Amino acid sequence: MRRILGYATALPVSVLLLAGAGAGAGVGAGAASASVPGDDGFTIKDPRITESSGLAASRAHPGIYWTHNDGDDGTYLYAVDGRTGETVARITYTGVGKPHDVEAVSVGADGHLYVGATGDNDEDEDHVWIYRLKEPSDLSDRTVAATEYHVAYEDGAHNAESLAVHPGTGRIYVITKDKDGGALYEAPEEPSPDGDNTLGKVADIDLWVTDAAFSPDGTRLAVRGDDGIMYTWKNGKPSHPRSLDVPKQKQGEAITFTTDGRTLLYGSEGRNSGVVARPAKAGAAIVDEADGLSGMRVTGVVIGVAAVVALLFGGGRMVCLRKRSNGRRGSAL
Structure with a gap:
């Protein structure tokens, strides 16, 4: 028994936007080449x-x-x-x-x-x-x-x-x-x-x-x-x-x-x-579906990619918010 796993459902919006841009570029390149x-x-x-x-x-x-x-x-x-x-x-x-x-x-x-x-x-x-x-x-x-x-x-x-x-x-x-x-x-x-x-x-x-x-x-x-x-x-x-x-x-x-x-x-x-x-x-x-380890490996890859992308695209904002929060706590004391 097999099932289709859609990677896109596990990825953040930023990745989907980048993927869309990349796909568009690929289509354009293909269209420009000789048929x-x-x-x-x-x-x-x-x-x-x-x-x-x-x-x-x-x-x-x-x-x-x-x-x-x-x-x-x-x-x-x-x-x-x-x-x-x-x-x-x-x-x-x-x-x-x-x-x-x-x-x-x-x-x-x-x-x-x-x-x-x-x-x-x-x-x-x-x-x-x-x-x-x-x-x-x-x-x-x-x-x-x-x-x-x-x-x-x-x-x-x-x-x-x-x-x-x-x-x-x-x-x-x-x-x-x-x-x-x-x-x-x-x-x-x-x-x-x-x-x-x-x-x-x-x-x-x-x-x-x-x-x-x-x-x-x-x-x-x-x-x-x-x-x-x-x-x-x-x-x-x-x-x-x-x-x-x-x-x-x-x-x-x-x-x-x-x-x-x-x-x-x-x-x-x-x-x-x-x-x-x-x-x-x-x-x-x-x-x-019978291969649980395969499913776990694929799911793990998807989660790992999503985590890396989240850090790359959202990490700066997370650090900034944390610093601001720490600053507010310090001034209250």
């Missing part, structure tokens, strides 16, 4: 894309977003222009078996695209699949050879719709989907195309997850379902979960960062599906 194509959202117009399940911002082609249909309609990836919503290329990847249930796409640190055929609704598969293919330098309909990896969870079968490749280390991560919360798993540092690769559990994820994405600098991990969580990413693990402002969508599925890391794009299934943009800013902290 990234698609960072205000777009509509996927290709009639062949009826169940956009994954979304990934291209690094080789700024403003292009890779997507695919859910399920097993073929080994296809679509390059969609964020300026127009039109498909500019369809890639057919070969050298792999018939995809069982394609759920996610991610861009790796090595200039390759990674596709996760990780869906397993009945949780009865002894392994699932990840495909790796070179991102084309030229955007046109073409065929690209892919490498197929068999992956299996260390603790048995799971259903998963999320695949995220870290932009710095190139490590592949999968998040399982469960109504009671999923878990984050990592693939071997160098997966092998021969035999199974074991996915090792890294951390629990307290969310029904349909997709996930790393920020371009690799310091944040965003996960989404109907709700969302932004994690700080450090030393190969997620921490400090904070809430995300996930838009209401008919069947929300995908998430990706824009290439500048300022915006999160949320995708949905359906024909002419809309990709909705939201600032990539986390909200209130999320605290596990």
Whole structure:
């Protein structure tokens, strides 16, 4: 069980005023910088894309977003222009078996695209699949050879719709989907195309997850379902979960960062599906109610910050009043 902790309720008015000023400055700075194509959202117009399940911002082609249909309609990836919503290329990847249930796409640190055929609704598969293919330098309909990896969870079968490749280390991560919360798993540092690769559990994820994405600098991990969580990413693990402002969508599925890391794009299934943009800013902290120590630590930090700010902004007045009071008592004697 988790709850959202709003820091602002514990802070004095002076801090809120300063925070408001700082936030305004940040917004102004962001508005003044160059925008990234698609960072205000777009509509996927290709009639062949009826169940956009994954979304990934291209690094080789700024403003292009890779997507695919859910399920097993073929080994296809679509390059969609964020300026127009039109498909500019369809890639057919070969050298792999018939995809069982394609759920996610991610861009790796090595200039390759990674596709996760990780869906397993009945949780009865002894392994699932990840495909790796070179991102084309030229955007046109073409065929690209892919490498197929068999992956299996260390603790048995799971259903998963999320695949995220870290932009710095190139490590592949999968998040399982469960109504009671999923878990984050990592693939071997160098997966092998021969035999199974074991996915090792890294951390629990307290969310029904349909997709996930790393920020371009690799310091944040965003996960989404109907709700969302932004994690700080450090030393190969997620921490400090904070809430995300996930838009209401008919069947929300995908998430990706824009290439500048300022915006999160949320995708949905359906024909002419809309990709909705939201600032990539986390909200209130999320605290596990069962973890009393965590709650105490967070509360303690908030109280400590409030005390320091009170001393800084109100200390001078307190000392002044005390001196005046002492002076009045001295004159009465």
